[in-house]
Amino acid sequence: MDDVAFRLLLDRLNLDWEGYRKVRKGVKKRIRRHMRALDCRTLPEYLEVLDQKPVERTECDRRMTVSISRFFRDRAMWTALQERLLPGLIDRFPDKLNVWSAGCACGEEAYSFAIIWALLKRQVGCLPALELMATDTNAASLERARIGRYPNSSLKELPEHVRSSFFESQKGGKRFEIQSFLRQTVLFLPHNLLEGPPAQRFHFIFLRNSLLTYFRDEIKIPAFRRIARSLAKGGLLIIGSHEKVPLSMVDLETDTQFDYVLRAVA
Secondary structure, eight states: OOHHHHHHHHHHTTBOHHHHGGGHHHHHHHHHHHHHHTTOOSHHHHHHHHHHOHHHHHHHHHHHOOOOOOTTSSHHHHHHIIIIIHHHHHHHOSSEEEEEEETOTTSHHHHHHHHHHHHHHHHHSOOOEEEEEEEESOHHHHHHHHHTEEEGGGGTTSOHHHHHHHEEEEGGGTEEEEOHHHHTTEEEEEOOTTSOOSSSOEEEEEEOSSHHHHBOHHHHHHHHHHHHHTEEEEEEEEEOTTOOOOGGGEEEEEOSSSOEEEEEOO
């Protein structure tokens, strides 16, 4: 599949070329494998199958997902979260925090938050109740997240004391498994970001490098509006550093050079 055909596929799926441009090599490889499995030699043949067989359209959507992450990705954002943003949220919501990692891939982001929460609890003792939900459309990624086993490369941002406190080394340090008490902190669920949010109110939402990166405006703007409406007044929503949202919906505050922090106004 060349770039011309790939862009035609993106158009049919309402996906954005700029979002996929740098990661298209791996995605095209997965789509070519799907086409061969369906005995489709051309893009029109493939699109016809997708139109006629919803199960294959679902499989195509799964293969279009991009699961690139690691623990504490964009370290400056996590430092700001740990030192300033999270304490501020706790002051505003002292009883309970509902947190959503939307488009969680294999769980590194959700577990990173769980680690920060555990470290903060060691420092201050009493914290609000925490409900930490992580969602994705890719069932295989969710299963990997629930298992919580990662290669050493996923932990390169972590200091040694964090590794030893929250991970168990396997295969001579080539793989690391999240300790069971931390896995129990996160509820992993299937969810499509184009649908309504999985709960009524969240105090904190991670929406980084997913909806706003890979979908076209006519799809992502209504979906983002629904997600923003699920944010509690005074809550925080974090997006990726290269992502943009309709500024009429939020007050935008540049927090670090890596990420933007958005505070809902409604």
